[in-house]
Amino acid sequence: MSQRTKGILREMGLAPLWRLRGAEEVEVEVEAPAVSVAIAPLPIEAVPTPARPVETRSALREALAPLAPVLEAAAPRREFSTDLANLGWEELEERIRACDACGLCKRRKQAVPGVGDRQADWLFVGEGPGAEEDERGEPFVGQAGRLLDNMLGTIDLKRGEDVYIANAVKCRPPNNRTPETAELAACFPYLSRQIELIKPRLIVALGRPAAQALLNQEIKIGAVRGKLFSHASIPVVVTYHPAYLLRNMADKAKAWEDLCFARNTMRGLRNGE
Numbered sequence: 307m308s309q310r311t312k313g314i315l316r317e318m319g320l321a322p323l324w325r326l327r328g329a330e331e332v333e334v335e336v337e338a339p340a341v342s343v344a345i346a347p348l349p350i351e352a353v354p355t356p357a358r359p360v361e362t363r364s365a366l367r368e369a370l371a372p373l374a375p376v377l378e379a380a381a382p383r384r385e386f387s388t389d390l391a392n393l394g395w396e397e398l399e400e401r402i403r404a405c406d407a408c409g410l411c412k413r414r415k416q417a418v419p420g421v422g423d424r425q426a427d428w429l430f431v432g433e434g435p436g437a438e439e440d441e442r443g444e445p446f447v448g449q450a451g452r453l454l455d456n457m458l459g460t461i462d463l464k465r466g467e468d469v470y471i472a473n474a475v476k477c478r479p480p481n482n483r484t485p486e487t488a489e490l491a492a493c494f495p496y497l498s499r500q501i502e503l504i505k506p507r508l509i510v511a512l513g514r515p516a517a518q519a520l521l522n523q524e525i526k527i528g529a530v531r532g533k534l535f536s537h538a539s540i541p542v543v544v545t546y547h548p549a550y551l552l553r554n555m556a557d558k559a560k561a562w563e564d565l566c567f568a569r570n571t572m573r574g575l576r577n578g579e
């Protein structure tokens with residue numbers, strides 16, 4: 307592993323990469339992720355898979371090229387009969403704070419709409435508020451949030467600067483359990499409206515519930531990371547949730563690959579204008 311890679315991982319708070327119990331530290335070379343294109347709600351297998359490493363700008367451009375016509379052609383993936391369509395930020399956040407569309411409202415201290423630059427190119431979507439977020443009304447302010455901030459830093463991003471952070475559900479699930487499918491569905495119109503208002507160039511889904519909400523299908527992170535999906539014609543990259551990474555050292559290098567993939571994708575999108 308190069309010194310630069312080691313440095314980046316250290317910055318993210320991710321070094322050492324692998325430490326086997328009773329064994330010496332073993333380091334694994336981080337490979338460039340493969341890229342393929344998929345459009346929800348198609349089954350993952352049904353999409354074209356160029357599956358080649360993105361190592362150069364021209365390779366990235368080539369890899370992204372199929373995306374343009376496909377995104378153009380993408381059909382609306384869900385119908386929502388909500389009345390959020392015309393709401394601006396203030397009304398939307400009011401609605402989120404007053405929401406009682408699912409049982410999560412009963413035990414929340416407050417709903418947590420999201421935070422950051424409302425015209426950001428980058429949107430990061432987490433799972434749902436934890437105890438500290440419920441207390442403070444801001445997403446990712448606990449331990450996982452500190453890791454997220456470090457992760458953002460490794461690709462030269464900073465909370466609030468061209469970055470918006472939201473969650474798939476806006477109210478804390480009791481005991482930080484995973485949000486249920488019905489809760490994700492009940493809350494999705496809020497995320498959807500946030501996306502419409504922000505118009506990000508790229509969405510990064512952090513963890514399975516966020517990815518499932520955005521892609522409208524059951525997924526396994528290991529199967530979808532390194533691939534490009536779309537929600538409402540906006541490219542979506544999926545990676546591990548920071549809270550998961552805090553517990554699973556072995557996948558931290560993969561998260562770093564995913565962030566590099568996201569950064570390269572963003573560069574490609576910007577250059578493609």
Ligand code: URA
Pocket residue numbers: 432433434435436439444445446447448450451473549
């Ligand atoms: N985990 C999340 O998914 N979101 C938060 O806001 C905090 C922790």
